[in-house]
Amino acid sequence: MSGGDEWILIDFWSSMFGSRVRIALAEKGIVYERREEDFPKKSRLLLEMNPTYHKIPVLIHNGNPICESWNIVQYIDEVCCFAPFLLPCDPYERAQARFWAHFIDHKLHTASIKTMSYKTKEELGAAEKEMVEHLKLLQDELGEKAYFGGEEVGYLDVILGGFCTWFSIYQDVGSFSILDELPKLMAWAHRCIERWTFSESLPDPDRLRNLVHNFRRRKGIE
Numbered sequence: 001m002s003g004g005d006e007w008i009l010i011d012f013w014s015s016m017f018g019s020r021v022r023i024a025l026a027e028k029g030i031v032y033e034r035r036e037e038d039f040p041k042k043s044r045l046l047l048e049m050n051p052t053y054h055k056i057p058v059l060i061h062n063g064n065p066i067c068e069s070w071n072i073v074q075y076i077d078e079v080c081c082f083a084p085f086l087l088p089c090d091p092y093e094r095a096q097a098r099f100w101a102h103f104i105d106h107k108l109h110t111a112s113i114k115t116m117s118y119k120t121k122e123e124l125g126a127a128e129k130e131m132v133e134h135l136k137l138l139q140d141e142l143g144e145k146a147y148f149g150g151e152e153v154g155y156l157d158v159i160l161g162g163f164c165t166w167f168s169i170y171q172d173v174g175s176f177s178i179l180d181e182l183p184k185l186m187a188w189a190h191r192c193i194e195r196w197t198f199s200e201s202l203p204d205p206d207r208l209r210n211l212v213h214n215f216r217r218r219k220g221i222e
């Protein structure tokens with residue numbers, strides 16, 4: 001990487017996946033140009049740069065598109081081979097970090113969608129139970145550490161960090177208190193949000209709350 005590199009991020013403000021990339025770029029101190037999508041329309045640039053999935057985020061580095069947030073964050077860490085290092089050096093710890101990132105995308109994200117789109121009290125109860133179970137496993141993985149990366153922010157902090165603003169929205173839309181059930185994980189989220197690299201990368205909570213309620217009204221569930 002050189003000082004003359006060009007970084008463009010195709011993004012959408014509310015996205016937990018886009019937030020991850022914003023956090024990683026901020027942690028590495030990379031200046032980039034942000035191109036905001038106007039969903040549900042999709043720009044020609046997005047269709048061209050992510051012809052497989054047509055999804056944001058896409059990071060374009062010197063003209064080369066990189067897709068999938070978990071992959072983009074790893075790419076940033078590899079190309080910007082200077083501190084703060086996000087992925088651990090130890091191969092076993094790296095494997096563990098990638099395992100939990102996969103868990104977040106496949107288990108936690110699915111439960112999150114269910115929590116947003118429930119129709120009946122029973123569906124909400126089941127979705128919340130699932131969500132809390134998944135988050136408890138992540139809280140156990142965090143243990144007594146300040147961050148998943150240890151004393152410093154690491155890969156998993158960035159990957160789960162994209163969800164930080166969403167935690168309050170789950171509580172707002174649902175009927176449970178994540179704070180009471182997951183005090184250590186919520187303290188972690190608070191620590192993250194205190195960093196400018198997270199707070200400036202995460203969506204505004206009020207705007208996000210409105211978006212979720214509008215989504216639920218449009219779907220006829222509110």
Ligand SMILES: N[C@@H](CCC(=O)N[C@@H](CS)C(=O)NCC(=O)O)C(=O)O
Pocket residue numbers: 012015016017018054055056057067068069070
């Ligand atoms: N696995 C992808 C998920 C990306 C994703 O779901 N992006 C959403 C926004 S949050 C999107 O582009 N949605 C547009 C669509 O599905 O048409 C990643 O990690 O980047």
